[in-house]
Amino acid sequence: xxxxxxxxxxxxxxxxxxxxxxxxxxxxxxxxxxxxxxxxxxxxxxxxxxxxxxxxxxxxxxxxxxxxxxxxxxxxxxxxxxxxxxxxxxxxxxxxxxxxxxxxxxxxxxxxxxxxxxxxxxxxxxxxxxxxxxxxxxxxxxxxxxxxxxxxxxxxxxxxxxxx
Numbered sequence: 001x002x003x004x005x006x007x008x009x010x011x012x013x014x015x016x017x018x019x020x021x022x023x024x025x026x027x028x029x030x031x032x033x034x035x036x037x038x039x040x041x042x043x044x045x046x047x048x049x050x051x052x053x054x055x056x057x058x059x060x061x062x063x064x065x066x067x068x069x070x071x072x073x074x075x076x077x078x079x080x081x082x083x084x085x086x087x088x089x090x091x092x093x094x095x096x097x098x099x100x101x102x103x104x105x106x107x108x109x110x111x112x113x114x115x116x117x118x119x120x121x122x123x124x125x126x127x128x129x130x131x132x133x134x135x136x137x138x139x140x141x142x143x144x145x146x147x148x149x150x151x152x153x154x155x156x157x158x159x160x161x162x163x164x
Contacts (some may be wrong), residue, residue: 019118025050025127025135026117030084030107033094038082038105040133046078047155048129051143052115053106054088055096057123058140064100070148071104078158083107086123130155 019026025048029039040048052069053060067081083106085093090108097106109115118127121140128137128151136154139147 018071019127019138020108020133021135021138023135024128024133028107028114028117030109030114032107033085033090034105035095035126036105037109040082040129043080043082045131046080046131047074047131047152049079049081049155050080050084050118050127050129052084052086052118052120052123052125054086054123056088060124061096063124063143064102066143066145066148067104068100068102070152074152074156079156080104082107084114084118084120085122086112086115086125128152128155131158 024038027040029037029041032038040050049067050065051060053063054059059122071079071081081104083102083104085108093106093108107114114120118125124139124142126139126143127135128139130136137151140153
């Protein structure tokens with residue numbers, strides 16, 4: 001009998017921009033369900049919420065009214081929400097977005113590139129990014145109003161680059 005041993009070394013090292021709270025959020029870009037290009041860098045200077053979701057996910061569906069109300073409530077802060085479609089096809093997502101009247105963009109991530117970069121493992125999964133592009137919190141599972149109200153102040157402040 002021949003026994004083989006495979007040794008895996010750390011020669012490749014860690015990813016260049018791992019998703020860690022307190023560090024710059026990994027850059028991404030993609031095409032929205034409306035066919036527009038969008039990059040996280042386009043939103044620098046704004047508080048950003050990145051939400052991995054899909055219309056077949058019940059907790060994701062339950063979060064939509066909260067996002068709609070919080071986007072309106074924090075319009076003066078220039079809050080941006082970006083959805084990343086995870087495990088569902090675009091057409092049901094488009095219908096769901098239209099039914100709810102959601103106004104924020106959702107990026108189609110058919111190959112899971114953004115999901116892998118953010119290490120999103122479940123839906124919904126939400127990332128709170130401050131005005132300087134720093135990831136402040138990760139919420140795995142459905143976001144409640146209490147969660148939002150507790151976390152949002154950490155990303156809503158003024159950008160460090162804007163202060164003298």
